Every structure is written in C-alpha cells, then in structure tokens.
Amino acid sequence: MKKRLIIALSILFLLFTTGVGITIFYIYKTTKDLETVINLHRVEIIRQNLVINTQTVQTHLYTIGTAFGSEVDVIVEHVSDLDKSVQSCRGCHHNKELTERLDRLSDMVEQYKDALSALITTTANQERIERLRLVAITLGNTLLSMVQEMAFTADQRLYIKTINALRDINNSKIILFITLSIAFLIALLVAVVFTRQITKSISMLINATKELKSGKLGVTANYPYKDEFRDLSEAFNDMSLTLKKNHDELLGFARRLSHLYRVTIPLYYLSEEGMPYKDLTEIVKELFDAKDSKILLKDNGRFIDIMDREISIPQKEMEALYLYYKKEPAIFRKESPPPIGDEYIQTISGSALFIWIKEQEKLSGLLMVYNKISGDFDDTDLNIAAILSNIISVSFINLKLMENLKAQMKELKETQEQLIQAAKLAALGEMASNIAHELNNPLTSIIGFSELSQEETDIETIKKDLKIIEQESIRAKEIVNQLLEFARKRSINIGNVNLNILLKEVLQLASLQLKHGNIDVREEFGDIPIIKADHNQLKQVFLNMINNAIFAMPEGGILTLRTGMIEDKVFVDVEDTGHGIPPDILPRIFEPFFTTKKEKGTGLGLSISYRIIESHGGKIEVKSEINRGTRFTVILPVNLSS
Amino acid sequence: MKMVSIFVLISILILFPAICFSQEKSKNEILIGLIPEENIFRQMDRYRPLGDYLSNKLNIKTRFTILSRYGDIIDRFLIRNLDGAFFGAFTSVLAIEKLKVEPVVRLQNIDGTTTAEGYIIVRKDSGIKDIKDMKGKTIAFVDRATATGFLFAIAYFKEHGIANPFSYFKEYYFTGSHDSALLSVLDGRADIGVVKSTIVRERIRREPLIENEISIIARSMPLPDVTLCLSKKLDSALRDKIKRILITMDRDPEGIKVLERLGASRFINASKEDFIPVYNLLKKADINLKTYRYKQ
Numbered sequence: 001m002k003k004r005l006i007i008a009l010s011i012l013f014l015l016f017t018t019g020v021g022i023t024i025f026y027i028y029k030t031t032k033d034l035e036t037v038i039n040l041h042r043v044e045i046i047r048q049n050l051v052i053n054t055q056t057v058q059t060h061l062y063t064i065g066t067a068f069g070s071e072v073d074v075i076v077e078h079v080s081d082l083d084k085s086v087q088s089c090r091g092c093h094h095n096k097e098l099t100e101r102l103d104r105l106s107d108m109v110e111q112y113k114d115a116l117s118a119l120i121t122t123t124a125n126q127e128r129i130e131r132l133r134l135v136a137i138t139l140g141n142t143l144l145s146m147v148q149e150m151a152f153t154a155d156q157r158l159y160i161k162t163i164n165a166l167r168d169i170n171n172s173k174i175i176l177f178i179t180l181s182i183a184f185l186i187a188l189l190v191a192v193v194f195t196r197q198i199t200k201s202i203s204m205l206i207n208a209t210k211e212l213k214s215g216k217l218g219v220t221a222n223y224p225y226k227d228e229f230r231d232l233s234e235a236f237n238d239m240s241l242t243l244k245k246n247h248d249e250l251l252g253f254a255r256r257l258s259h260l261y262r263v264t265i266p267l268y269y270l271s272e273e274g275m276p277y278k279d280l281t282e283i284v285k286e287l288f289d290a291k292d293s294k295i296l297l298k299d300n301g302r303f304i305d306i307m308d309r310e311i312s313i314p315q316k317e318m319e320a321l322y323l324y325y326k327k328e329p330a331i332f333r334k335e336s337p338p339p340i341g342d343e344y345i346q347t348i349s350g351s352a353l354f355i356w357i358k359e360q361e362k363l364s365g366l367l368m369v370y371n372k373i374s375g376d377f378d379d380t381d382l383n384i385a386a387i388l389s390n391i392i393s394v395s396f397i398n399l400k401l402m403e404n405l406k407a408q409m410k411e412l413k414e415t416q417e418q419l420i421q422a423a424k425l426a427a428l429g430e431m432a433s434n435i436a437h438e439l440n441n442p443l444t445s446i447i448g449f450s451e452l453s454q455e456e457t458d459i460e461t462i463k464k465d466l467k468i469i470e471q472e473s474i475r476a477k478e479i480v481n482q483l484l485e486f487a488r489k490r491s492i493n494i495g496n497v498n499l500n501i502l503l504k505e506v507l508q509l510a511s512l513q514l515k516h517g518n519i520d521v522r523e524e525f526g527d528i529p530i531i532k533a534d535h536n537q538l539k540q541v542f543l544n545m546i547n548n549a550i551f552a553m554p555e556g557g558i559l560t561l562r563t564g565m566i567e568d569k570v571f572v573d574v575e576d577t578g579h580g581i582p583p584d585i586l587p588r589i590f591e592p593f594f595t596t597k598k599e600k601g602t603g604l605g606l607s608i609s610y611r612i613i614e615s616h617g618g619k620i621e622v623k624s625e626i627n628r629g630t631r632f633t634v635i636l637p638v639n640l641s642s
Numbered sequence: 643m644k645m646v647s648i649f650v651l652i653s654i655l656i657l658f659p660a661i662c663f664s665q666e667k668s669k670n671e672i673l674i675g676l677i678p679e680e681n682i683f684r685q686m687d688r689y690r691p692l693g694d695y696l697s698n699k700l701n702i703k704t705r706f707t708i709l710s711r712y713g714d715i716i717d718r719f720l721i722r723n724l725d726g727a728f729f730g731a732f733t734s735v736l737a738i739e740k741l742k743v744e745p746v747v748r749l750q751n752i753d754g755t756t757t758a759e760g761y762i763i764v765r766k767d768s769g770i771k772d773i774k775d776m777k778g779k780t781i782a783f784v785d786r787a788t789a790t791g792f793l794f795a796i797a798y799f800k801e802h803g804i805a806n807p808f809s810y811f812k813e814y815y816f817t818g819s820h821d822s823a824l825l826s827v828l829d830g831r832a833d834i835g836v837v838k839s840t841i842v843r844e845r846i847r848r849e850p851l852i853e854n855e856i857s858i859i860a861r862s863m864p865l866p867d868v869t870l871c872l873s874k875k876l877d878s879a880l881r882d883k884i885k886r887i888l889i890t891m892d893r894d895p896e897g898i899k900v901l902e903r904l905g906a907s908r909f910i911n912a913s914k915e916d917f918i919p920v921y922n923l924l925k926k927a928d929i930n931l932k933t934y935r936y937k938q
Contacts, residue, residue, distance in 0.1 A: 072682065072708045079683050114825065117681040120708075121818020123785065128815055 004227075008190040012183060019179025026172030033165030040158040046085045047151045051144065053082035057116065058140040061133060072120060079116060083109060105146050112139040201229040205236060218244035256384055259287035263388060267395035277306045280367075284388070288353060288381055290369045297357070297365040313344055313366075321345065322356060322363045329385035330354045331377045353377050355385045358393045359400075367392060438479050438593060438603075442472035483604070492615060494640055497533040499572055500525040503561050506542045510550065518556030519549075526564035532640040537612045544605040545574040545632050552578025552630060569618075570638060575631040581624040589622065616640060672696070672704040672876075672884075675727030677715060679784075679868070680821040680841055682708045689728075691900045699887045700880075715787070716740050716936075726872035730838075731758075731865040732789035735920045739931055743871035745912035746881065747888045751840060752907050757864035759839040760790030762798065763824070763856045768833050772859065773802050780813040782823045782832035787936040789920050790838040791820055794862035797926035821845060828855060840867060844905065862923070866916045870909075 056078045086109050089102050115136035122132055201223060208221035219240050223233035263283045281293045296303040296313060303318045305311035320340045332338070332345070332352040350371040357365030367388070372381070449465040449472070456462050507514070507521060514521060549559050553576055562573035581589065581596075588594050590610040595603030613620050617637045624630035676682075676689055689706045696704035707722065709715040715733055718724075719741055726746070729737055737743045750756045764770040770779065784791020799807040808814055811834070817823040820841035827835035839861065846853045870888070872881050891897025892908035901908060924931065 076683060076686050076708055080686070083683070113683045114681055114822075117678070117683060117819060118817065118822045118825065120682060121678045121822055123816035123818055125813075125815065 005194065008194070012187055012190065015179070015183045015186060019176065019183060022179065023172060023176045026168055026175060030165055030168045030172060033161055033168055037158065037161050037165055040154060040161060043089065043154055044151070044158065046088055047147055047154065050082060050085040050089075050147050051151070053078050053085065054140055054144050054147065057082065057112075058137060058144070061116070061119070061136050061140065075116070075120065079113060083113070101146075101150060105143070105150070108139065108143050108146060112136065112143055115139050198229075201225075201232075205229075205233060208233075208236060208240070212240055212243070217247050256287060256380075259283060260384060260387065260391075263287060264391055267391060280392075281307065284355075284367065284369055287384070287388075288369045288377070289373050290353070290371055291373060292370040294368045294370075295357075295365060296368070298363070303366060311344060317345075318366065319363055321354075325354060325356075327356060327358070327361065327363075329356065329382050329389055331382065351377055353381055353385055355389045355392070357389065357396055359397060364393075364396060435479075435483060435593065439476055442476040442479070445469070445472040446476075492534045492537065494532050495535055496530045497535050497538060498530050499528060499538075499563055499570060499636075502535065502538060503542060503563070503572065506539055506546060507561070509543060510546045513547070513550050514559065517550045517553060519553055520556075520558045522558060522560045524560060524562040526562070528563050528565060528570045529638050531570055531636055531638050533616055533636060534612075538616075541609040541612050541634065542572065542574065544609050545634075548605070548632075549574060549576035549578065549630070552576050552580075557629075566635060568638065570636050572634045572636075573631055574634075575629060577629040580626040580628055580630055581622070582626060586622060586624060590620075670702055672700070672702055672725045672880075673722065674704065674706050674870075675709045675715060675719060675722070675724045676706050677709055677728065677730055677733055677868075678819045679730060679838065680819055680844075682819065688904050691903045695891065695897060695900045696884065696887065700883065702880075724873065725876050726870060728868050728870050730788050730790070730868065731917065731920045732793050733787050734866065734869045734871055735789075735917050735924075736787055736931070736936065737871050738914060738917070741871075741873070743873050744881070745914060745916065746870045746872050746885045747909040748869045748912040748916065749867055749904070749906040750908050750910050751867070752905060754907065755840075755864075756867060756910060758790055758867040759864055760794035760862035761835075761837050761839050761842055761858045762795055762860040763827055763835045763837060763842065763858050764833060765827055765830070766855060766857050770833060770859065773799070773804070776834055776859075777810055778812045779833035780815075780831075781811045781834040781836070782826040783814060783816050783836045784820050784823050784838075785816050785818060788820075788838075789865050789923060790862060791823060791836050792816075793920070793923050793927055793929070794865070795836040795860075796929070797923050798860050798862070800927060824856075828852065834859075838867075863919055865919050865923075866912070869912045869916070871912075 057075060060075050060078070086102070086106050089105075115132065119129070119132040119136045122129065204221055204223060208219055211219040217240065220237040221233040223230050263280065267280070277295050281295060284293045285291070294308075294311070295306045296311070296318075297306055298315060301315050302312040303315060317340065321338060324338050324340055330353075332348060332354055334349055334351065337346055348368075348370065352371070353369040355367040355369065356363060357367060369377075369385075446469045449469045453462045453465045453469070456465065503523075503525070507523075546559065553559070557577035560573065560575040562575065564571055585596065590606050591603075592607040593603035594607075610620055613634055613636070617640055618635050621633040621635070622630065623633070674693075676685060678685065686706065686708060693704045693706050696702075707724070709718050709727065715727065715729070716736055719727060719737065726743065727733075727737070734745060738745065748756055764776075768779075770776055783795065786792055796807055799810065804810050815832070817826055820838045823832070823835045823837045824842060824845055826832035842856075872884065888909040889911070892901055
C-alpha cells in the first residue's frame with residue numbers, strides 16, 4: 001500500500017512538476033515577449049519624441065533670425081531632448097545592423113546640431129544664412145526620414161512580437177489547462193482506487209473489532225493482500241488471541257480465587273464443633289481439580305488421617321519430609337519420589353500436592369491433594385498451596401486460641417459470680433446495720449422510758465413517758481413501713497400525666513414550707529406532651545425532691561422548677577440554691593438509708609424515687625456544687641414501654 | 643473716506659503676497675549668460691552640470707542661457723536682466739565698460755593655461771602662406787565682439803599695412819562661434835578663419851587628423867580666456883559666495899567632476915587688470931569703444 005501510494009504520488013508529482021515547468025517556461029517566454037513589446041513601445045515613444053523634437057526644431061529653423069523666432073534657449077532645449085532620445089536608443093542592446101543605424105542616426109544628429117549652431121550663431125549676408133538654413137533643414141529632413149524608416153521597421157517588429165506574445169500566452173493557458181485537467185483526473189482515479197481499497201480494509205478490521213467488543217475473543221481477520229493492512233490485521237489477530245489467552249487465564253485465576261474464598265469461609269466460621277474437615281477436603285479437591293484430598297494431624301507422636309484414623313505416618317518421618325521440602329508446599333511425583341518418607345507416602349500413585357499445616361513453623365498437620373484431573377500440578381498450584389497453607393495454619397491457631405478463650409471466659413464468669421455474691425452479702429450487711437441503727441434509737445427510747453415508767457409513781461409523768469414511748473413506737477413503725485414500702489414491689493397505675501400540672505399540685509402541697517422557709521419559687525415550664533405514667537408515684541418523687549431542696553436552703557433561696565424536652569423525652573429540673581452536696585457523698589445519695597438529715601430523714605426518699613423513675617423507664621441525674629446549689633433532672637419517656 | 647481706506651487696505655493685502663513672491667522669485671534664481679564660443683548645444687551640455695552644482699551649493703536655482711550672437715550680448719544682458727555671464731576677452735571689456743559688471747573668476751584650462759590666443763588659420767591645401775596670399779579670399783571671423791576671433795586679426799592686418807581689411811577680402815562673414823569659424827575653413831566655406839586657440843586644440847584633441855589639414859598663419863599674444871563677470875546689482879554676499887564656491891570647487895570631488903565636464907582644471911581670480919592686453923589690441927586696431935559698432 002505504502003509503495004503504491006508513493007508511486008502514485010510520485011507520478012502525480014512528476015505530472016504536476018512537468019505541468020508547472022511547461023507553464024513556467026511559457027510564462028517566462030511570454031514575459032520576455034511582453035518585455036520586448038513594452039520596450040518596443042518605449043522605443044516607439046522615444047521615436048515619437050525624436051520625431052516631435054526634430055519637427056519642432058525644423059519649424060524653428062524657418063523663424064530663426066526673424067521677429068517670430070523662438071528664444072535660443074527653447075531651441076537648445078528641444079535639441080537637447082532630441083539628443084537624449086537618440087542617446088537613450090543607443091543605450092539599449094541592439095543587433096549589429098540596428099546599432100550601425102543608430103550610430104548613423106547619432107552622427108546625423110551631431111551634424112544637425114552643428115548645422116543648427118552655425119545657423120543660429122553665424123552673422124553673414126542673407127545668401128550665406130539661407131545656405132546654412134538649407135543645410136540645416138536638409139539634415140533635419142534626412143534625420144526625420146531615418147527616424148520614420150526605423151519606426152516603420154520597429155512597428156513591424158512590434159506587431160510580430162505582440163502577435164507572438166499573445167499566441168504564447170494562449171498556448172500556455174491551453175497547456176496549463178490540459179496539464180491540470182490530466183493531473184486532476186489521475187488524482188481523482190488514484191483517490192477513488194485507494195479510498196475503496198482502504199475503506200474495504202478498514203471495514204473488515206472494524207467488523208472484526210466489533211466482534212471482539214461483543215465478547216468474541218480470539219476472532220481473527222483474514223486480509224488477502226500483502227501490504228500494511230496485512231500487518232495491521234496480523235497485529236489485530238495477535239491482539240485478539242492474546243486477549244483470549246489472558247481472558248482464559250483470568251477466568252482460571254478467578255475460579256481458583258473463588259475456590260480459595262470458599263475454602264476460607266468454613267475456616268472463618270469455626271464453631272464449637274471445631275474444624276469442618278470434611279467440607280475442607282471437598283473444597284480443596286475442587287480448588288485443585290483433584291481426585292482426592294486428605295488431612296493428617298499430629299496426634300500423640302503420629303500424623304493421623306482425620307477422616308480415616310487407620311492411616312497414619314510417624315511424626316519423625318513426617319517432619320523429615322517437611323524439612324526435605326524446606327517447609328514449603330511441594331509437588332510429590334511417583335516417578336521421582338523423595339528419598340525419605342513413610343511407606344504410605346511411597347505408595348501414593350500419580351502425583352500429590354503437599355500443603356503443610358504449621359504452628360509457628362512447627363509442623364502440626366499435612367493437607368494432601370492427589371492427582372490433578374486436568375493435567376499435572378504446576379507452579380500456580382504451588383502458589384495457591386502456599387496461600388492455603390497460611391490460611392489453614394492460621395485457622396488452626398485461631399481454633400486453638402478460641403478454645404483457650406472459652407476456658408478463660410468460663411473461669412472469669414465463675415470468679416465474677418463469687419464477687420457478686422460477696423458484694424451482695426456486704427450490701428445486705430450494711431443495710432441491716434442501717435436498719436438496726438434506725439430502729440435502735442426509738443427502741444432505746446422505748447426501753448428507757450418503759451424502765452422509767454416502772455419506777456415512776458406519778459401518773460402524769462408515767463403518761464408523759466408512755467406518750468413518748470408511743471411516739472417512738474410510731475416512729476419505729478414508720479421506719480418499718482417505709483422499709484416495707486421500699487421492699488415492696490408496687491404495681492404501677494399508668495395514666496395520662498401532664499407534668500406541668502402535676503408540679504403545680506406538688507408546689508401547692510409544699511407551699512406552707514416554702515413560705516416559712518423564705519424560698520422564692522420560679523416556674524419555667526416548657527411546652528411538653530402528656531406522658532404515660534403513675535400520677536401518684538411521680539407526685540411522691542417530686543415532693544421528695546422539693547422537700548430535699550427546702551432542707552438544703554435553711555436560710556431561704558430560689559427553687560426553680562423547669563420542664564422541657566430532650567430529644568423525644570421529657571425532663572424536669574428541680575434546682576435549688578442551697579449548700580450543695582459534697583462530691584464524696586454524691587455517689588451515695590440513692591443508697592437506701594443514706595441520709596444527711598440525721599434524725600429528720602430515713603434515707604429512703606431518694607432510693608424510693610430512684611426506683612420509681614427507673615420503673616417508668618427513666619433516669620435521675622444530679623449536678624451539685626458546694627454553696628451554689630443542686631439540680632436534680634428527672635428524664636422520662638413520653639410513652640411508657642411495656 | 644472710509645470706503646477709500648478700506649479699498650487701500652484690501653489693495654495692500656492683495657498686493658503684499660504678490661510683491662513678496664516676486665522678490666523671493668528673483669532671489670531664488672540666478673541666470674547666467676553664455677557666449678557662443680563653440681557649438682551652442684555642446685557648450686550648453688558642458689555648462690549644465692555647473693548650473694546644477696551651483697544650484698545645489700547656493701540652494702538657489704542657477705541656469706544658463708545662450709547669448710546667440712556676440713554683439714547682442716550687451717543688449718540681451720540688459721533685456722533679460724542677467725545676473726552675470728561667461729564672457730570672452732573682448733566681450734568682458736565691453737561689459738565692464740557698458741554694463742558695469744565685475745570680473746569674478748576665470749577658467750584655467752586643462753593644460754594649465756589661463757589665456758587663449760587668436761589664430762589666423764587656413765587649409766593646408768589652400769596655397770595661402772602669408773598675408774599677401776589672403777587677398778581676394780573669403781575670411782570667416784567669429785564675431786565683431788571677440789578678441790581672438792576678430793579684434794586681434796584686425797590689429798594684425800593693420801600692423802601689416804592693410805588699412806581696410808574688409809575690402810582686402812573677397813568676402814567676409816561672422817560665424818558667431820569659434821568652432822563654426824574653424825568648420826567653415828575645414829569645410830571650405832571660407833579660405834581663412836580667425837579662431838581661438840583653445841577651440842582649435844580641443845577640436846584637434848577630438849579629431850587629431852584636423853591638425854594635418856590646417857596651418858596657422860598668425861597668432862596673437864595671450865589674452866584672457868573665458869571670464870565670469872557678475873552684475874553689481876547682485877547682492878555682494880551672494881557674489882562672494884559664488885566666487886568662493888567656484889574658486890574652491892577643484893577641492894571638492896563633485897566639483898572636480900563638473901570641472902572635467904567643463905574642460906577646465908579650476909577657476910582662478912579675475913580682475914580688470916587682466917584685460918590690459920585687450921585694451922592694447924583695441925588701440926592697435928584703432929577701435930574706440932565708445933563709438934565702436936559691435937553689432938552687425
């Protein structure tokens with residue numbers, strides 16, 4: 001194709017060059033002819049000037065010396081022009097004949113000038129003057145004749161030259177037109193032939209490319225001609241076959257990766273049942289396209305087949321084989337067996353792939369894959385075997401670690417249960433101690449006053465003592481009641497509760513104490529929804545909190561009740577400006593019987609409140625600063641969950 | 643009255659540029675006359691480069707005009723209001739006496755001479771050997787107002803006892819130029835010619851064969867050759883400038899070319915004293931300038 005293109009273009013170039021050469025030749029020739037014509041026209045102008053000047057001077061000749069005669073300067077000027085005309089003619093290159101004629105003309109002009117000068121300057125009798133005038137006129141006429149004769153010749157030459165020049169111009173136009181037409185036709189023919197050939201070739205390649213694109217890898221294009229397109233089609237065929245080969249290889253890799261992945265799945269989901277050996281051997285068979293596979297694990301000095309415990313290899317021989325293969329996966333072939341190995345190994349027929357299961361470089365098992373169905377094991381199999389060896393080894397380690405973890409977890413759970421039991425006993429002891437302490441005070445009073453009453457005779461005093469005994473008994477009973485209340489699992493009476501209204505009711509209940517305590521109440525109620533809750537229990541909670549706040553502000557202060565929403569929950573702040581709770585006490589305030597009010601409290605209020613809010617699915621948060629105040633935040637869900 | 647004042651004012655306004663223009667024009671052109679001592683066309687060709695040279699140097703257009711006949715030059719000088727002219731020896735004296743011009747520079751010939759002689763020439767084949775042989779022949783003078791082409795010959799003839807030279811010859815006429823007089827002899831139109839030596843030598847230089855054709859019967863003493871006389875009406879500064887340019891032009895490469903074209907080596911100073919030999923010739927020829935009819 002390239003050669004044909006070069007040849008075609010060379011022919012075109014030659015044709016164009018020839019055409020251009022011919023055209024240039026004709027243009028050059030025509031230009032020369034035109035130059036000659038122009039020069040001849042110039043000569044014609046010179047000749048006309050010569051004639052005009054000569055005729056003018058001749059005219060002056062008749063008036064020289066008369067009153068009508070021109071100034072000598074005018075005559076001199078005309079003669080000068082005449083002389084210039086002749087000299088300009090002589091300046092050009094002419095043929096010998098013309099040069100001689102021009103020389104004669106020049107001589108004639110010189111003679112004419114002499115005659116004129118003589119006529120102009122001579123002072124003589126009339127006869128002599130007339131004679132001089134006649135001489136000058138005769139010379140002038142001769143000069144005119146010569147000029148006109150030359151002009152006639154020049155005119156003829158001018159005519160011939162002009163005709164020739166026009167003919168050459170016409171010829172060059174025709175030749176140029178023919179040359180360009182032929183060149184155009186040949187160019188058109190070459191373009192059509194080459195375009196068809198190129199289009200056909202490209203079309204064939206495009207079709208092959210489309211087939212390739214549609215997934216038909218390995219498709220080939222058969223280009224019949226021997227040119228660059230043949231090379232291109234061969235390169236395309238190579239590309240297509242290479243693509244197919246690479247594609248097949250990629251598919252093989254993908255398949256193996258898929259099997260490898262499948263191998264890893266059972267290994268990742270190790271259960272208490274241990275290693276899924278059966279699944280593993282089956283998948284490994286598929287992975288390597290092998291006929292069979294076995295797993296041998298170390299057990300009491302031998303490597304035993306997991307599936308068929310009758311098959312085993314002594315540990316010593318197995319480790320020797322492991323070292324022989326340099327701890328790397330290896331291909332066993334019957335025709336070239338290793339120099340060491342158990343009888344069983346030596347009896348393997350065909351080929352086998354040895355995949356070592358290691359535990360920190362120590363051999364713990366062997367995965368054997370027998371006899372590849374599609375050919376023989378190769379390096380790719382070895383690479384996959386290396387990956388598989390690592391995965392299985394790690395899985396075995398993981399299995400062992402998991403078993404260890406299970407044992408440790410069990411031990412930990414037992415220890416934890418023991419600790420919980422001990423803590424429960426300690427808490428119960430402390431609570432019992434607190435109950436005993438709480439009950440001890442009224443009981444001590446009762447015993448004391450009972451003893452006093454027995455010794456007292458005055459009935460009034462006895463009455464007073466009995467009154468005290470009664471009061472202390474009631475107090476003891478209240479303690480017991482509250483304890484029962486604390487211990488009792490009360491059922492919750494759920495209903496719609498508007499917390500803002502509920503808080504107003506609680507404030508009403510505490511209004512007298514608030515007033516006496518010189519406490520300013522601020523209600524900052526937000527727009528909150530009605531919640532599902534036990535109205536009375538919540539009332540008890542907030543009354544307890546308000547009482548605690550009043551107690552915390554013996555000198556008076558500000559009590560702020562604030563409601564609002566936190567995300568989808570409702571909150572209630574009960575905030576005082578009292579003395580605050582010391583940080584070391586704060587974690588204990590919800591413990592039963594823990595109180596800072598000494599005899600004025602039982603230490604059960606906040607414990608009960610905490611339990612009530614917890615039973616509503618809510619929580620209580622406390623924030624306190626010494627001498628700044630305390631804020632209890634009760635957070636409750638809008639809808640009580642079951 | 644008012645109308646008259648306006649008319650006068652308008653007239654002044656109209657005339658003022660015209661007056662200025664005319665004055666400027668006279669300053670912008672120098673016109674110098676040439677006596678026709680040779681073929682007037684050739685002479686004009688020789689002098690034209692000098693006109694260009696002066697125009698360039700003076701920045702004033704300078705041109706030449708042929709004074710067709712020697713005798714006419716005095717009248718034509720006045721009529722054409724010339725600024726000066728290249729005169730011959732006799733015409734210089736005439737101009738000095740009648741036109742109040744001042745001799746400025748003279749031409750020094752290529753051979754170093756600054757003077758010219760008058761020749762009485764004949765063709766060798768004419769058989770004329772001396773003055774006696776001339777009787778009854780045709781003689782061609784140059785002009786009545788030329789020293790080398792007429793005056794010296796009259797003085798010569800009178801010195802040789804011919805009281806009335808015009809009746810001594812069969813015919814006499816004036817060629818108007820020296821080379822015409824020479825050509826008249828060479829062509830046989832005249833038997834005897836009176837011409838300037840420089841013209842003869844120049845002609846021989848161009849056509850050496852001529853030397854064999856003619857013989858010189860008599861020659862004058864050296865007389866001042868072509869001299870530029872400038873009118874005293876011309877601004878003295880301009881006169882000095884023209885003189886300076888001409889005197890120094892042989893040191894200017896461009897000026898040297900012009901001098902070569904002119905057939906001269908340089909210009910030298912000229913003075914009235916240079917013309918004493920002409921005055922002597924006038925005496926010998928018994929010509930009184932005041933009464934002399936130089937016109938034909």
